[in-house]
Amino acid sequence: MTAPIINGKQVSDDIRESIRQEVAALAKQGVTPGLAVVLVGEDPASQVYVRNKEKACHDLGYYSEVHRLPASTSQEELLALVHKLNEQQNINGILVQLPLPKHIDEKAIIDAIAVEKDVDGFHPVNVGNLVIGDDSLLPCTPAGVIELIKRAGIEIAGKHAVVIGRSNIVGKPVSLLLQRENATVTMCHSRTTNMAELARQADILVVAIGKANFIDASYVKPGAVVIDVGMNRLENGKLAGDVDFESVKEVSGPITPVPGGVGPMTITMLMRNTLVAAKRAHG
Numbered sequence: 277m278t279a280p281i282i283n284g285k286q287v288s289d290d291i292r293e294s295i296r297q298e299v300a301a302l303a304k305q306g307v308t309p310g311l312a313v314v315l316v317g318e319d320p321a322s323q324v325y326v327r328n329k330e331k332a333c334h335d336l337g338y339y340s341e342v343h344r345l346p347a348s349t350s351q352e353e354l355l356a357l358v359h360k361l362n363e364q365q366n367i368n369g370i371l372v373q374l375p376l377p378k379h380i381d382e383k384a385i386i387d388a389i390a391v392e393k394d395v396d397g398f399h400p401v402n403v404g405n406l407v408i409g410d411d412s413l414l415p416c417t418p419a420g421v422i423e424l425i426k427r428a429g430i431e432i433a434g435k436h437a438v439v440i441g442r443s444n445i446v447g448k449p450v451s452l453l454l455q456r457e458n459a460t461v462t463m464c465h466s467r468t469t470n471m472a473e474l475a476r477q478a479d480i481l482v483v484a485i486g487k488a489n490f491i492d493a494s495y496v497k498p499g500a501v502v503i504d505v506g507m508n509r510l511e512n513g514k515l516a517g518d519v520d521f522e523s524v525k526e527v528s529g530p531i532t533p534v535p536g537g538v539g540p541m542t543i544t545m546l547m548r549n550t551l552v553a554a555k556r557a558h559g
């Protein structure tokens with residue numbers, strides 16, 4: 277039997293519709309959420325991401341600024357821009373697209389972003405609040421994963437969730453969020469010796485390792501929920517997840533495709549964070 281497909285595009289469209297309604301209500305109070313995106317250099321993938329963020333702002337009625345800076349921009353120049361955006365009343369969210377050119381210290385830039393405008397959720401104060409369980413701006417892809425699972429009608433509490441990958445951007449925060457939702461969480465990574473055995477114990481398997489089609493059916497318990505965070509560009513130009521979708525969907529329960537699963541959720545969660553930041557800024 278083939279598993280149900282979790283449609284990330286549909287879920288994302290539904291959330292955007294509710295955001296649009298909130299934006300309309302805020303507009304009546306004279307409030308427009310504002311997002312500043314900063315791109316340094318000409319990385320082609322980053323250019324696409326930034327264009328999509330700009331488009332989402334336009335689509336949802338946000339104020340948007342995109343700062344495209346040359347790869348030669350110095351760290352001081354970038355810090356000066358971040359400081360200026362921190363002070364700007366019409367900007368509620370600041371996103372500096374990563375990766376940055378090698379001569380710029382990413383940590384110094386992230387640390388400089390005002391905590392309340394850090395819509396990526398990468399600032400150490402937001403990360404710390406996530407660990408503690410206090411209110412914070414949540415990192416977008418992990419928040420999107422949780423939202424997808426919930427909106428697919430899947431109960432998280434009491435389940436065994438296995439997260440494969442321990443990156444700061446996905447693996448670590450997604451495991452904390454699953455724990456916050458009362459799952460029992462196991463984390464696997466490149467040095468885990470019995471990964472398939474652990475993965476097969478998962479009721480919910482979240483994969484974020486950046487290796488195309490790495491997880492096959494031997495990693496999946498029959499009926500398990502499979503969330504694929506991978507986005508790998510194959511030599512033929514096609515996009516592939518970390519999960520071998522064709523074989524896994526024959527054994528799994530609900531599963532996300534790539535593209536059309538977690539991907540569409542990330543920008544939507546960024547827009548939600550910006551809306552949250554705007555509402556907090558206006559009391």
Ligand code: GUN
Binds near residue numbers: 373374396
């Ligand atoms: N580059 C790839 N993904 C991301 C992200 O989520 N945020 C930022 N700022 N840069 C990225």
